[in-house]
Amino acid sequence: MKVFIIGVGLIGGSFALDLKSVIKQVEVYGIDDNEEHLQKALDLGLIDHKAVFEDLAKADLVYLAIPVDASLEVLPRILDLVNDNCVVTDAGSTKEHLCEKVSDHPKRRNYLSGHPISGTEFSGPTAAIHGLFKNKTNIICEVEKTAFKLQERALEVFQAIGMKIRYMDPKSHDRHIAYVSHLSHISSFMLGKTVLEKEKNERDIFDLAGSGFASTVRLAKSSPAMWTPIFNLNKKNVMETLDEYISNLKHFRKLMEEDNFEEVFREMERTNHIREVLNGINQNEEIKIIENGK
Amino acid sequence: MKVFIIGVGLIGGSFALDLKSVIKQVEVYGIDDNEEHLQKALDLGLIDHKAVFEDLAKADLVYLAIPVDASLEVLPRILDLVNDNCVVTDAGSTKEHLCEKVSDHPKRRNYLSGHPISGTEFSGPTAAIHGLFKNKTNIICEVEKTAFKLQERALEVFQAIGMKIRYMDPKSHDRHIAYVSHLSHISSFMLGKTVLEKEKNERDIFDLAGSGFASTVRLAKSSPAMWTPIFNLNKKNVMETLDEYISNLKHFRKLMEEDNFEEVFREMERTNHIREVLNGINQNEEIKIIENGK
Incomplete structure (x- = not known):
């Protein structure tokens, strides 16, 4: 072949x-x-x-x-x-x-x-x-x-x-992938930008950053040549996910401002449900490995 | 002892x-x-x-x-x-x-x-x-x-x-750690929330999510009982980082809306610099391991 x-x-x-x-x-x-x-x-x-x-x-x-x-x-x-x-x-x-x-x-x-x-x-x-x-x-x-x-x-x-x-179908693909892939990249790039801007003295980032930061900011290492056209071609969907993400961040900020930490707790508790979703991904990989006899 | x-x-x-x-x-x-x-x-x-x-x-x-x-x-x-x-x-x-x-x-x-x-x-x-x-x-x-x-x-x-x-000093600690740790947790929790809200049918997340999504959303599995008091006690600093993060996300969205993808490219290219910062963290760990003779 x-x-x-x-x-x-x-x-x-x-x-x-x-x-x-x-x-x-x-x-x-x-x-x-x-x-x-x-x-x-x-x-x-x-x-x-x-x-x-x-x-x-x-x-x-x-x-x-x-x-x-x-x-x-x-x-x-x-x-x-x-x-x-x-x-x-x-x-x-x-x-x-x-x-x-x-x-x-x-x-x-x-x-x-x-x-x-x-x-x-x-x-x-x-x-x-x-x-x-x-x-x-x-x-x-x-x-x-x-x-x-x-x-x-x-x-x-x-x-x-x-x-x-x-x-x-292609439309559903582009809509769904905006949420589970394209938005992750923007959140990571902007997180990296926010921290880099603030911490002009890199020594501080270097010493205080742990594996959590490294994990959330990993995608900010990605290639702009690959990602710019993706955001361009999927503009409508990506902007929609960005709007929802920004709105959720603003809501979280508002709860903090109002000292409503009970609701801050519940926001996080509800999102902890992501554990099962991520475990699902891992389990599926394990099942696949067993199927392959390895 | x-x-x-x-x-x-x-x-x-x-x-x-x-x-x-x-x-x-x-x-x-x-x-x-x-x-x-x-x-x-x-x-x-x-x-x-x-x-x-x-x-x-x-x-x-x-x-x-x-x-x-x-x-x-x-x-x-x-x-x-x-x-x-x-x-x-x-x-x-x-x-x-x-x-x-x-x-x-x-x-x-x-x-x-x-x-x-x-x-x-x-x-x-x-x-x-x-x-x-x-x-x-x-x-x-x-x-x-x-x-x-x-x-x-x-x-x-x-x-x-x-x-x-x-x-x-304690003040500098709380200010710096808001950037390299506390903000990462909020960005991750809200990313998880945004995707969970949208994708009511979890089968879609499960099938389309890759390691990039898992990496950015990992911290959303963290304990609300631990994180609520952190956000509460570091409220001022965390809100400041959130404001800057939201402002950067809005700017990125605006560039997309205006079809200014040349600047979208440059935004990402500038942030790619995070690579060296993260490599620095890894290198430091390696040096430490060598020092310990392992």
């Missing part, structure tokens, strides 16, 4: 690594605007060959893992170039615009729209790691628009690298 | 565990309002004996690890009861009110005001773990007000369990 990775960064590179470890006779080609990244991906053994768009005609599977605004331009071009028996899938964090963009493309049935809920705060080919997708969810949108045998090929690959699959 | 732990929860219990593993001939007594917790601490071997306040006369070191509002009432009572050669220290997350409260106490020199930057989102004696304080900072306030030989005894114990020491 000839696999083309477009964008050999954290996601594309990790996908290549896993493919090579679980699928026999896979040949991985890399395409990237950034020649330095491409060479690095070759040196690290993430890809077997450097390639260009014109080589896409021989692809069996194309994995598109570049910022979402670039994907909007590149996806139609890829579909123009691939053969009828190639499946093109992607890792974009927003799905509505991308699905719209190719809705009338003559090769729409060659595209399977995906979003793996996996990643780290790092980026580039050197950030690629084995097992990034293991027990993670891949959200597939508009599965019915993809040719059946091509769905099957892509899903076999996703399952082989340990992903579980969930199906969703 | 006879050590009394007042409040045999996560912090008190972990302190007892570490003491018993690094100091020879230590005898640990536990005092707790919650009889069930006290029995559990005994069953788990965190403490050697259950005790009551009247036993404090024989203590060499008292570790006070209860919610900060309760500490305000209990600390003067402890000082009344201990002998002249006993050092009393604590783990409270706010220091100004506590230091004020005992400033005129006849046994002020028996008290060493501390705040270990360590903990997890869990609570109670079953949450106690070995090594919780290793390579963590213990902030000591008003060290000059403690008798020299009692400072020395407490600091030897802190160093024996792997803590590094920083000195700070």
